[in-house]
Amino acid sequence: MTTIEVEDLLRQLVPQVLGVLVRRYGQFDACEDAVQEALLAAATQWPEEGTPDNPKAWLITVASRRMTDQLRSEIARRRREDAVAALAPTDEAVAPAPGDEHGADRDDTLTLLFMCCHPALSPASQVALTLRAVGGLTTAQIATAFFVPEATMAQRITRAKQRIKATGAQFGLPPPDERAARLRVVLHVLYLIFNEGYTATSGPDLHRTELTTEAIRLTRMVHRLLPDDGEVAGLLALMLLTDARRPARTGPDGALIPLAEQDRTRWNRAYIEEGIALVTAALSSSPPGPYQVQAAIAAVHDEAPSSDRTDWPQVLALYGVLDRIAPNPMVTLNQAIAVAMVHGPQSGLDRLRALDGDDRVSGHHRLHAVRAHLLELAGDHAAARAEYLRAARRTTSLPEQRYLENRAARLGTS
Structure with a gap:
């Protein structure tokens, strides 16, 4: 497996592995750090030693060992300070459980997105935490994408995790009466990530492809989990229909080419066809929402053979x-x-x-x-x-x- 293939696989597994750990240990901030360490170990070892037969189980085991070490260290510290050892691990917690125990077979992607997009966090913190905890990007990668020092981004992510801990948020889906509003926040965060990638607010490049790619990937995951939600489908369609134009949006020197002057033969036809199918199905089966309508507008532009025939x-x-x-x-x-x-x-x-x-x-x-x-x-x-x-x-x-x-x-x- 090449390094790129390993990175793609790891990003797919991040929310699944983190979900297992949070269910098992109940400490989102510590579990997220442990998963990042496991990802680093995998990125280093797998390209040279080969991918294990069960990559998810390997990551869970390594991350669980990191958590166990942290718990034991914390207990020792508290004992030295004569404090109450509130985090004393049981045998079950110390030994990583194989198989499907502790929800290892569940897909907690949506739950993690709800947690990372907690309303107590600022939009900037929601974006950063989502990219790290669900997207699997390193702090350095996120900092580079947003043109801020790595230390600044690390502080933002740390504060976000501390804020979630302070709210006492439990790992689980929001109550049914809050779910729709919380989902709107999740979709807005994914929309912000995509927009920053499609038209960077600062810097020498118009696009940050790593962000648009990640936003589309995460939105696909949400659509897979909520296939009947019209706005989820609308957002995915909007991203695809918009990103389809990216190949023709800049010249060889990186200069911006406006929509009316773009070479439409360079547009991504597969994205356009998928986006049109998604928004057509969504509008025919659910009340129109903002993302669906925006996707419909994008579809009209993408279907026009030339600017003057829009x-x-x-x-x-x-x-x-x-x-x-x-x-x-x-x-x-x-x-x-x-x-x-x-x-x-x-x-x-x-x-x-x-x-x-x-x-x-x-x-x-x-x-x-x-x-x-x-x-x-x-x-x-x-x-x-x-x-x-x-x-x-x-x-x-x-x-x-x-x-x-x-x-x-x-x-x-x-």
Whole structure:
């Protein structure tokens, strides 16, 4: 097995192994650390020594030994301090149990996602903990993906685990009356991971493929566990339909290529077909939710053979639905583009005015970029150039910044 194949296998096994340990020992933070150590051992040994016959059992055994060592060390420390040895292990806890004992045959992926996306955590902590505990990424990998020092990310993950422990959260699915709301948080975290990978908020690259790949993989896992949930299917469809365009979204030099100018023959047709099938089935079997509607919009774009043959009236109608069920500034921003394509750029600019006093988006570079685009369509090149430059100054993504500056420069010489 190659190193890459080993890494893929380990990521698939992470939530299963961690679930077994948490059920057995009941200490999420310590168990997660033990699993990370087992993963490191496997990543080091398996490529050279070969993959064991039962990789999951191997990881459970190694991680359980780490937990046993930690428990014994803790007990010894407490005894030395004459404290009560509250964590004294029983024989069952000390010896890793083989087979299916302690839930070894269960798939705890969804339970772990609920725990990592606990409402007591900030969105940034939810994302980091999900990538580490469920995704199997190392702290260094997560730090690199988000352009922060490894020590900073380690502190964030540690605080997140401590916060979960402080809440007294039990390892198990939320009560039925809380499950829907908690699932929305899980899906939002996966959506945040995907978005950061598809359009990085900072740095020299437009994409962070490791994040989009991980978000799609985790969402597939949730869809496998909840195949009848329309919004889970909608989110997976949205990711696939969006990521399908990635191969054509940058040039050889990494420069951003807007949707209207992309070579659609380079789009991932397999992703498009899968995404369309998912969203079609979801919309026909469940009430429309925000992710399903966004996926439907993405499907309209992906099905168009060229930009000028996009069904903009349908896109506008879908944004109307989205604005009713999940209104937010970004919906209005995208809706303004559809309005402009159907009713003319001035109508789109009129729609944008609703956002000028909205603190959530009034300083965002995308508002200036969209206004610049619509002003350009309206023929007001001087105003468009000024807006492109404002947008360029407010983004921390270098590819976006270069694209916006180039648009401004082109208008300045026209």
